[in-house]
Amino acid sequence: MERTANAIKVSGMKLTNRLVAFVTLIVVCAIFVLFIGGAISFRQLGIDFISHYVDGMVEVIDQEMATEQRDNQYFSRWLPKMLKASDVTSLTIYSDAGILYQYEQIHYQAPTTQQAITRDIPLANNPGFAVKLTFVPPYAEFAYSIGPLSSLSAAILVIVLGLAWGIQWLRRQLYGSEVLEQRGRLILAGRLDEAQHGDTHEWPIPASAALTQLIEELKEARQERSRFDTFIRTNTFLDQLTGAANRVMFDNRLHTLASDDASQGSLILVRVADWEDLLEQQGQEGADALIQGMGSVLSNAIQRFPDAVLARYFASDFAILLVNQAGEEVHPFLSQLTNALNKLSPPDTLDADNWFHMGMTSFGAGERRGRLMDEAERALRAAQLEGHSGWSQFDKDIRRLDKRGSVRWRTLLESVMAGEGPMLYRQPVYARDGKTRLHYELLGRIKDENGKVLKASRFWPGVELVGMDVVFDKATVSRALWWLKTADHIDNYAINVSVHSLCQREFVIWLRDALLQTPRSILNRLLVEVSEGALVAQFDAARPCLRMIAALGCRLVVDQAGRTVVSTHYVKDIQPAYIKLHRSLVRNIHQRPENQLYLRSMLGACEATTTDVLAVGVETDLEWQVVKELGVVGGQGRLLGAEMSPHPAQKKRRRWGKR
Structure with a gap:
């Protein structure tokens, strides 16, 4: 089964910041829309007002022209004052025959084309005549003034202060969610120990409690998985009684080492004599006690050899694998091992002078595991024929790599x-x-x-x-x-x-x-x-x-x-x-x-x-x-x-x- 890593995308922006930004944007947009809408409404109301006023003035001019024939002098006496008061910059009364009256306001800065409003109104009571007016729109020359716009300024200030207070309140309310979010980031970063216990301010509280419970269960499951994996490896490759390697692990190591092109070493078999009689008279408990004692002695003896392997090969057999130690180099070790085992007190069932035997063979590069085990077995049988506890070596010529002190x-x-x-x-x-x-x-x-x-x-x-x-x-x-x-x-x-x-x-x-x-x-x-x-x-x-x-x-x-x-x-x-x-x-x-x-x-x-x-x-x-x-x-x-x-x-x- 191939393990794949799923990329988890986490937003870099906190939840509180996102909500604050959203609320602020909504409020600012609302103020902007309200301001624009109000400005357009004010302008349209002003235009409608002056248009209504201009219509009334045109109606007066139409009535004056209909009641009596009026000339230019007549209009010049009263019309300019009324036009100036109404911010009309120019007025022309004309017909197809020509211009009857024309007015241009002097000492006035002409408005731009975008600001000026021009209207051409026909006279209902005087067919063929029309009035053309140009006037300045309302509020064109107005600037901000604290007095008239103080209420609007105060309203905007109240909105801004309310927004600031609302943001602070929102941050306080969502502080627990930020703490919970930080805890989640620790979990995603693999820092499970730091995120095991949550802060008291975390919110929502059920989510915080659920995370704590799940983390505890996860850690317990991991510990159980680790113990189970160790149990599997131990039962697969270790002997449960002595803690030494078992036959499977020993065969693996021996096969790998013997097939190496540049390896040499020695294989030693240690066997307890009369094992069946020992089981029959002392029982499994007595036999296990002897095996445990031998395992302890053998384990201590091989500590000075790097990469040495001790295994309980069969119920009554131990196997020792020494790396880079072959031939006569191993003889002192075998003698020391014999003396150490003789210090043990075997059960009365066994002969104190003839209760264990050892067989040793050396190997070089490219040898087969089965053949090596046969050689060690033959050497062990030779040791048994000698009639006392001891060891024997299988005679063979091996290709020695080197021998250095x-x-x-x-x-x-x-x-x-x-x-x-x-x-x-x-x-x-x-x-x-x-x-x-x-x-x-x-x-x-x-x-x-x-x-x-x-x-x-x-x-x-x-x-x-x-x-x-x-x-x-x-x-x-x-x-x-x-x-x-x-x-x-x-x-x-x-x-x-x-x-x-x-x-x-x-x-x-x-x-x-x-x-x-x-x-x-x-x-x-x-x-x-x-x-x-x-x-x-x-x-x-x-x-x-x-x-x-x-x-x-x-x-x-x-x-x-x-x-x-x-x-x-x-x-x-x-x-x-x-x-x-x-x-x-x-x-x-x-x-x-x-x-x-x-x-x-x-x-x-x-x-x-x-x-x-x-x-x-x-x-x-x-x-x-x-x-x-x-x-x-x-x-x-x-x-x-x-x-x-x-x-x-x-x-x-x-x-x-x-x-």
Whole structure:
């Protein structure tokens, strides 16, 4: 199932501001319409008034001309005074024969064409005669005056004050809705903890109470989902009695490690003798007590070996997988393990001198899991034939990769850092379509004394052994940043950084200064990867540095997810961009329902976050098809893209020895 993000559009304008703007606009528009309508009405009333007055004056002139023949002198005696009082600027009495009388007002500024009103009125009692008048409209020369318009000004002032008071009242009434809206924005931003409890002023109150109840139920459901996912992963890959890995997880790790081209290690089987007699006489409770004691001893013994795996393979069998430890290197460990188990007090049913046996075999690159288990079983039977508790080794010749102590590792690593530094190979990570490249993962490689390229799985235990992990991480980060700044193409790059370095104050300060000196646009293209197991083990110490990295613009990636069964609480806390599955989960996933169940559980843990899941170690079409159907957003592996050699330009940089 593919998870899609639905874009939620949220208005940037608050509800109160929108209502205030709406009310203000309505009131202003009402005042404007009222003012315009009133002005037009006043003007029309004035025009109608003077038109009525002019009609009366024309009627007088018509009557005077009808009663007696009047000449120009007659009209000149009384008509100009009446016309001036009426703001008539010109008057002409005319007929077809000519002009009988004409009047033009002097010492008066002629009105503009838009202001003047001209009327041509025929005389009813004197056919053939007409009067043409030009007069000034009313209010043409009037200006604002406080006295006459004080009532209108006061009305507008009252409206404005009422509007201001109404807006303040509306803001007070809708303050609760603003608080509720802010709470909703926090929820949409993913800050659920801050929005869990609402403010007492929130309104409407039922909506606020409903949000609080839903958030509580959501958090409880998420916690239950997290517990359920952890339960699924635990029951799928862990033994419930001892807490060690079960047979499924052990087979996954052994198959992945044995098929690696550059791997070596040892497989050890530990078996309790006379198990059936123990169950018959001591019962399940007594047998479980012995198994728990053995599990505790074995778990403590393998702590000094990095990436070691302890599993309860069968009811009476334990299996131990040691990485990069083979042949005679394991003999001291087997002797110490024998002494530690002999200190346990087995039930009286078992022979105190012959109650457990161990068989060991070593393996190199490209061996089959089934054959290795057969070899370990044959060695264990040989140990049983000796008649006392102890161990036996299956004799075989394996291709030894190397055998170095701390002195040789330090010499090699110091020579590498004094030279060109670690080489960074690239491997692309593609999206589901297999064409869109999400980023490149930069893989650290070094050359040994013979010029052979060593993978990180081979040289990193040596780095940790001599305490040079901080130096190596500084060199890797520096080269990655330089690569991002000088590359012609714009790609995203992911670098691996050890969690131990992120907990060191010296490295954190150096990393902070290096990132602050880098443009934000470049940091947005950098992804920092950390291992899941180490992250969970040192989460509190590494969290401040991880948050600083994210705040500066880099993205976080958690890789090797599923190598060990741990809680996924870190997903919600640091919000990584991607979680990369361990290759042992992806290998032959189409044939392993338990691995598919684990992947579904991981996808469920990331469902409510922005974190996506990537599959690592994809080598076949069937694996790629299954992980895509389950819901991963992308993948990495030889099927999608092989490792590429270092960038040619990095050979020019030779300053790693000055760190």
